[in-house]
Structures are given as structure tokens and as C-alpha cells.
Amino acid sequence: MSDLHIGIMSGTSLDGADAVLVDWSSRRSIAFTTRPYSADLKSELLALSQSGQNEIERAGAVSIRLAEIYAESVRGVLDLANIRSDQVASIGCHGQTVRHRPEAGFTVQLQNPSLLAELTGITVVADFRSRDMAAGGQGAPLAPAFHDGVFRDKVARRSVVNIGGISNVTILIPGSPVSGFDCGPGNVLMDHWASIHLGKPFDEDGLWASSGTLSTDLLDLLLDEPFFTVAPPKSTGRELFNAEWLGQRLDGSTISPQDVQATLLELTARTIVSAVRAECPDCDEVIVCGGGARNQTLMRRLAALAATRVSVSDVHGIPSGQVEAVAFSWFAKNALSRQAMSLGSVTGSRHPIILGGIYPA
């Protein structure tokens, strides 16, 4: 079987689909592309993330649109690398989460893997999270298993922080099994606030946040959220950290919009650093990936609070914007070779499991 596997990640930020073509024989990413979502697709996915009218019909229709975008991104990486589809062993496609309900035992990632296989002629692996939940796990985060494979050091105590819509932390302590969990909002609240007040999908480099002043009263109120003190394993999503959650805490507030943004950025930085401190005392290095790594204001706050070396994953060989997509190419490769993964120390699942359903080419 070929060692070429494509990974496609589309996360809670709803910014678009990232696709990467990886040659696992040389462990190299050969091509990468991002397909941004249109404003209209983003708002439909956002709407489907909550209960609404005629959801099944709308979910079916949007899944077809997603498969077309994912197929375009596959064509994009194949063209960039000058590789034919029949040379590729699989596509690992995460899909778009619209519900994540570990307490109810289900998680839903919209996509149409059959159509993606049909459009590309490549075997698709999809629905990576459900089997972990079926085995008693949270179904998330899954990336720590991959971080363990690529970022672990024999001597240094490391944490890997992925700052997407939600932030998740992976703990890599020599001699101990990997652990990891969602630690709170990454960009999701800052993006929401920027879209309302700036009319932009995100606060570029955190410049707007840096023009504001931290409100300690608001920060204390935000940090009062019980999720932050729940012991791992734990996972979260837009079900908790959404416009309503923020609105309730801002009710009657006279804090200026830029001060709110400054405080939301501080919330993301503090909750990440607290999680790292709690689970990886004397951590030697915090490796940051995900879109949040591009927010220089956030990176400066992380460096100031962490009191240890903070780097971006690029210095360890994987560009920060590609890590999650590369992870799903690796999960797909493992699914095809029936490689079970032990995620018990991360998600709480009871036994090793093969993640993902296979849709043959």
C-alpha cells in the first residue's frame, strides 16, 4: 500500500478546510492547502450547531457542500504535488462538528464520506470520534495521540497546545503515558467578538485586543466557569463556549468592546497556562500549534505567563497551521492498517480502539 495519505481538518472556528498530503515513508508533508468557507456556509454551520428547524434536511444538504469543498482541497494538494489520486492510499477527513455531547454519548461531524470517495476516487476514513465514545471515552481530543508520536522528547517535559476554536493541551512527560484534554476556549470567543464589532472573522494578530485593557472583574467572572476546574478527561465545544455564554456574563456591563477583547484573549492565555501548570509542573517547553499560534498578542501573553520556553510547532518540523490536518492523515493511515490506539489516558476510553469508519475507493 502507498504511504501517501491526505488529512483534511475543518475545526470549530469554521474558518475553512485545511488539507495536507503526507508521505509517511519519509514523514514529510508534501503539499498543503486551505479552502476558506464562504460567509454563507459558515453561518449555516453555525446555525446547525444549535437546535433548529428542519435540521436533518439542512444537514444532508450542507454535507454535500462540504464533500465538494473537501474534494476541491484534495485536488488542490494533488495538483501542487503533481501526484495522481490512484497513488494515494487514503483521505482522513474529520468533518464539521455540529454537536459534541459526550455526556449523552454522541458526537456529530457533518460530511459525506461516500460522496468524497466518489468525487476523488480515493478511500476515505471518517467519523473518528464515535468509536472512542462508544468505548466510554470523550471522543476528544484525539490529536494528543499524534502529538505523542511526533513531539515527545526522551528528556524534556513538553506540553503541546493546539489553539483552534477550542484549546486543547497534550502533556508529554518522559516515562509517563500521554495525557491531554480540552482546556477551554481558544479563538472561538475572540472570533465571535471580532465579528460583531469589527465585522471581521478574527482579530488579526490580536491587535484590537492589544488596544484594550484587561478587566479583572470580567476575567474573574469568566474564570468562574465550572468547566475550568473539572478534572480531565474532559472535552468541550460551541455547546458551552458560545455567544450566549459570553452574553450572560456581559449582561448589563459597560466595558468597552476592545477591553472585552483584551479580557477574552487573557482568558484563553490563562486557562491554557493553568492547564499546563496543573498537569505538567516544571514543564521545559510549551509547543503551540493551530491558528492561535499566529496571534502575536496571544503568543506574547502565553510566553509571559508560562515562565518557560514557548515555541511554535514549526521549530519541531510541522508548521503550526498544518498539525491537525497531518494528524488526520496519520489517523487514516492507522485505520487502514488496523492499528489500534490507546487513548484511555486522554479521552478515558476503556480499551485500545481503531478510530474511523472506512469508505473504500
Ligand SMILES: Nc1ncnc2c1ncn2[C@@H]1O[C@H](COP(=O)(O)OP(=O)(O)OP(=O)(O)O)[C@@H](O)[C@H]1O
Ligand atoms: N493572523 C492571525 N491573527 C489572529 N488569529 C488568527 C490568525 N490566523 C488565524 N487565526 C485564528 O485561528 C483560527 C483558525 O484556527 P484553526 O484553523 O487552527 O482552528 P480550527 O479550525 O478551529 O481547528 P481545530 O478545531 O482543529 O483546532 C481563526 O479563526 C483565527 O481565530
Ligand SMILES: [Mg+2]
Ligand atoms: Mg481551521
